[in-house]
Amino acid sequence: MRDVVILGVGMTKFGISSLSQKEMFAEAALEALQESQVKARDLQALFVGNVLGDFEEGQINIAPFLAAEIGMRPEAPATRFESACASATVAVRHAALLVRSGEYDLVMAGGTERTAIMGTPLATKTFAMGSHSEYERFSGITFPGVFGMVAHQYAAKYGIPLESLKQAMAKVAVKNHKNGVLNPLAHFRKEITVDTVLQSPMIADPLQLFDCCPFSDGAAAIVIADAERFGDRVEKPILVAGTGQGSAGPLYRQKDLTRMAAREASAKQAYEEAGLGPSDIDVIELHDCFTIAEVVALEMLGIFDFGEAPEAIERGDTALDGKIPVNPSGGLKAKGHPIGATGAAQTYEIVKQLRGECGDRQVKDAKVGLVDTLGGDFGTVCNLVLRRY
């Protein structure tokens, strides 16, 4: 098996943008190419996450337009990946797998999304299309609703008073906003308090507005290459040490929503492939679409024992200066969540952390990092273990 490395990364500022999805992607892609010291015409393929472009801009099959936009050649296949919020991570993973297999030596992966233009009612409706269209959607279930059910089930399962769980959840939001202040590309750069969360409007019980990440616009791009042929182009290539991806059916088949089969399968694959375990991880970017999502993800990734994440969060273990810093970028909560670009942006952050380029939000001496992205009602989870090469 060949070693696969990330040569360079690029990312737009996340937030509300007046740029089109193609314009945003071009900005991120050109930055990634420049960092990588390679040219677009040398890229052999493009793998791009994009979820709701159909509704946002009336644009399907965006991938070849993006390839043409940045000057890739007709010989290079360009393909859109759609796995809801996990789309870009799935794109990055497939890019890495095809480089490792020897099919390609130099490719780009990434994602672009312009969610804010939809407005909240259409965005809520289109996001809910991630639920089973015959047997779930007609209940009016929403993504916050799904994670509201996770929170209630978690409290019942572990016998934790809902008010205590909500305190720990609020601390996730407070921590991620604090990190976001240090990230110039974050959507929100403003500290909040536990009271900000607990006094915000209820969205889907027990989740309040500040338990939820925003709809954002943004793009990110990653150049992935065979280490032997291209590794010496840059000073600090980052190894894709392991990847994983799991799948699961509708919520009513998953039953215990505090244990997501797709994530446990995916994380296991990624750790095993990397020959590493949870205790080897120095920094994590994980899918905090809602505060409770960060709580349960930490347990399924093996960072804390089941039922113990709330206590660890209260202790500060996941803070920037804690035992295992989580979401130093601000996470989806503060950095923002342009769904089809999110996984590429998580990868961007881990690459920058492992290169030691994160300034005030730098995790000290980070050598191994983990990316965790969840799509739909936990139907898709994709993980990447990255390390210094």
Added chain:
Amino acid sequence: MSSYPLTFHEFKQGLAEGRLLGLKCLECGAGSVPPSAVCAECGSPKLEKNSFSKDGLIRTFTVIRVGPEGFEAPYIVALVELNEGPWVLGNLVEFDAAAAGMDLINKRVTVSSKGIPPDPGAAGVEGVVLTFELT
């Protein structure tokens, strides 16, 4: 080609007639409600149509305060475990959303259904949602 064991259309018809249809596995005995192409537990395609009891327990719930277009909030979404084991998603009705709290979990409910008109903004079919009432 094998034919799909219990289609959404048939499932809806069953509910309209007051029956909760699903599939019983002839190999492991597990029930699959709503139906799927193979047994939800063991993957066997050897299935027979079966009527399920319309009784179960609330396992978790949420109150939707901000709904998608076409849904009037607040309303309650719940996951219910049927007596035979399968879990189903639906709406808890005839219950004041303002009174919804953790004590709903493990409460016993009966299952009915409600038709949902086709979405004017999409080419979708007429839908149906399971409704739960506390017993």
